[in-house]
Amino acid sequence: MSNDPKIPAQHQDKMPADEHAMTPAPDYTPRHPGVGKLKGKVALVTGGDSGIGRAVSVLFAREGAKVAIAYLEESEDARETKRLVEEEGSEALLIEGDLAKKANCEAAVQKTVDAFGQLDILINNAAQQYVDEDFDKLDEDLLRQMMDANVMSYMFCTQAALPHLKEGAAIVNTTSVNAFKGNDTLITYSTTRGASLAFSRSMASNLAPRGIRVNAVAPGPIWTPFIPGSLPEEDVEGFGSGSKMGRAGQPWEVATAFLFLASSDGSYFTGQTLHPNGGMIVGA
Structure with a gap:
């Protein structure tokens, strides 16, 4: 990974941006053969069309899960993720809609x-x-x-999912390194990620008696459609080079954290956060 090419300047005037328009393409590919960690399981991945969501969907499929992929409107990226899931020998369902609306969250779960x-x-x-x-x-x-x-969709989807989740089920929420360290140019985003962190910890305590685990993943600088979709073109060039590892992380490097927390490997983890952030030391 140390030989990753430098990320060139680029920008897209949409959020979420399109993965298929990024240069270089983000790396979602799982690195190891599946061993059936999620065999017989069904996962709903919101924002599953691209970036971290795509990497999670493909990795979960490799480990035996059937995957429902909810997304806003990025149909080309979503179709490609569906193809990748099916290429792993699993099944995929595409669900388009704005999850900021409670009815759409209920529909996605149903x-x-x-x-x-x-x-x-x-x-x-x-x-x-x-x-x-x-x-x-x-x-x-x-x-x-x-x-x-970033906040209400997590709450609405969780509300809709709870009647269907049985003992042994898992919820994993995406937060961010910015929830821990703050960010003076991403104030609202950092605030929403702080909310998703608090939501994860609170729901973990609430659902522990039901045998449902709730955890979070707090990525650092990861090469996803977030970056060209939100940052000025000049700030995208060389993205991630200031990290301790000298590069941006790739989506596949974050997906493994989701797999750990969603599978029986993480059976004694609840209310916790994993930090794939390239070496930034933050409070847990």
């Missing part, structure tokens, strides 16, 4: 259960990010949009 007969793993990963260093000028509608996408 479609998953209707298609596969059960739900065992919920991955709350869908989110949006915008630069907002001039916080006093931040548009109210944009602020509420990020709160709805």
Whole structure:
């Protein structure tokens, strides 16, 4: 990984951005043969069309899970992720819709259960990010949009999933290194990720008596559509080179943390956070 090519300047005027338009393409490919860690399981992955969500979907499929992929509107990326899941010998269901709306979260869960007969793993990963260093000028509608996408969708999807989750089920929420260290140019995003962290810890305590584990993953600088979709072109060039490892992380390097927490490997983990961040030391 030390020989990864430098990321060139680029920008996309949409959020979420498109993975198929990124240079170089993010690396989602699992590195090891599957051993059936999720055999017989069904997972719903929000934001599963690209980035970390795609890597999680493909890895879960390799480990035997059937995967429902919920996404906002990135149909080309979603179709490719479905193809990759099926290439692993599993089944995929595409579910398009805005998860900031409770009804769409309920529909996504119901479609998953209707298609596969059960739900065992919920991955709350869908989110949006915008630069907002001039916080006093931040548009109210944009602020509420990020709160709805990054916080309310996690709550709505969890509410919808709970009636279907049995003892032994797992919920894994995406948070961020920014929830721990803060970020002066991503104020609202960092705040929403702090909320997803607190939500994970609170729900872990709430659901422990039911045998449902809830954990979080806090990625650092990872090469996903978030980056060209939110940062200025000049800031994307060389993205991640300032990390302790001297490079951006790749989605596959984050997906392994989700697999650990979602599988029986993480059976004694609840209310915890894993930190694939390239060496940043933060409070746990």
